[in-house]
Amino acid sequence: MTHSEAIQNGLIEALKQTRGVTIDSQQVFAKKIRQESVSEDGHNSHQVEVSTHNQKRVREATRGLIHEYRILDSQKTGDGDWEVTLAVKMLRYKTPGISPHSRRKIAIIPFRSTKSSYGFRGRWIPAPEISRQFTQKLVTEMTQTRRFTVLDREYMEAFLQERNLVLSWDAPVSEQMKIGEVLGVDYLLIGTISEAGQKQTPYTIQVSGETGYNHSAAFNADYRIVVMATRQIKWSDSVAISLKDDEIKTMVPSLNALEIQQSLLGKAASQVVHSAMANIYPLRVVKVQSNGDVILNQGGITVSQGELLDVFTRGEKILDPYTGESLGASESWTGTIKITRVIPKMSYARVIKGEVSPRHNGSICRRSAPEKRSPSRPPPGKASDIIVPDKGGVVLPFD
Numbered sequence: 001m002t003h004s005e006a007i008q009n010g011l012i013e014a015l016k017q018t019r020g021v022t023i024d025s026q027q028v029f030a031k032k033i034r035q036e037s038v039s040e041d042g043h044n045s046h047q048v049e050v051s052t053h054n055q056k057r058v059r060e061a062t063r064g065l066i067h068e069y070r071i072l073d074s075q076k077t078g079d080g081d082w083e084v085t086l087a088v089k090m091l092r093y094k095t096p097g098i099s100p101h102s103r104r105k106i107a108i109i110p111f112r113s114t115k116s117s118y119g120f121r122g123r124w125i126p127a128p129e130i131s132r133q134f135t136q137k138l139v140t141e142m143t144q145t146r147r148f149t150v151l152d153r154e155y156m157e158a159f160l161q162e163r164n165l166v167l168s169w170d171a172p173v174s175e176q177m178k179i180g181e182v183l184g185v186d187y188l189l190i191g192t193i194s195e196a197g198q199k200q201t202p203y204t205i206q207v208s209g210e211t212g213y214n215h216s217a218a219f220n221a222d223y224r225i226v227v228m229a230t231r232q233i234k235w236s237d238s239v240a241i242s243l244k245d246d247e248i249k250t251m252v253p254s255l256n257a258l259e260i261q262q263s264l265l266g267k268a269a270s271q272v273v274h275s276a277m278a279n280i281y282p283l284r285v286v287k288v289q290s291n292g293d294v295i296l297n298q299g300g301i302t303v304s305q306g307e308l309l310d311v312f313t314r315g316e317k318i319l320d321p322y323t324g325e326s327l328g329a330s331e332s333w334t335g336t337i338k339i340t341r342v343i344p345k346m347s348y349a350r351v352i353k354g355e356v357s358p359r360h361n362g363s364i365c366r367r368s369a370p371e372k373r374s375p376s377r378p379p380p381g382k383a384s385d386i387i388v389p390d391k392g393g394v395v396l397p398f399d
Helices: 003-019 127-145 156-166 173-178 245-251 257-280
Strands: 022-040 043-061 066-076 082-090 104-108 117-120 123-126 148-151 187-204 211-227 233-243 283-288 294-296 308-319 326-342 347-354 364-367
Touching (some): 003 082, 117 127, 123 127, 127 148, 127 187, 187 257, 211 245, 233 245, 233 257, 245 257, 257 364, 283 364
Antiparallel strands (some): 022 043, 066 082, 117 123, 187 211, 283 294, 308 326, 326 347
């Protein structure tokens, strides 16, 4: 009805066009009952009339930040209303780096625990602390794969503090564009820790009287990757790690209890992510260079120098005869490569078996199963010079 209302409606319409609109629709049913009784010549009659009124209310809501606008045209129509034409400029917040919308989004939820605490060499650590440390290891491993946009669901208090600062009177209005950019996830990584711990068992060598400790560590957990919208389970597996004395001494020569604990959780997190990625986003050959170097599409801590990978070319797609769903493509082994150099976003390897050439670009890689070695037999010795008399004892060569 007024010039200012026309401008406001135009700005709201501009926001709706760019930011979207939320419509809350409510339907109200009102029932009216009318009763009428009549008595005439000793005869009574009763009449009931029911009428239903249907009323629908629609409420729209939208929000956004308008940077500036110009009135291009303004005129009053014949009906007494105002009509304006506006040029509206709005600012949009652009996330630093790669757009988070280019990848699937995943949040790693702290794992549940079947126990209240776990023992690590005489120290009982509360289960929530073990879960927090394991979750952080998973976040690091998953982020390094560069296959998912990993969203934080742990440090919510720090986020709320920053949000309150952005919304304060001291912050520029343009900073408020960062509010409302919080992303929802496509996937959730959830699980339950059933076992975690480290032990040291004393031993004594009877012959020499030497004493010491044998160390062992174990970690068991079940996990699954769930689609947030439908709760469909995309991948489910278990991780079970059992480290013996020799493995622990190789991994942590100092035998520091805290370092062993962190190495155990890190090894478990690495195994979880490697297993999930091998089925969802396996390693791929990006390029085979003329000097024989094979470049892979992952680096960082997701691969290690010296690691062996089998290379497979993909064939025709295989469908499940019952559900019609794709089971993937057939795979043909072409060679084995060894990681020689690792950088943050990719890694380099050399062919040690088979053939991997430029025509194999795009092939997938899977970690080679460790070869089982047959127990080595001791070298044959020479005949003993020791004499064992019938009466007992022994006669040595120098007696």
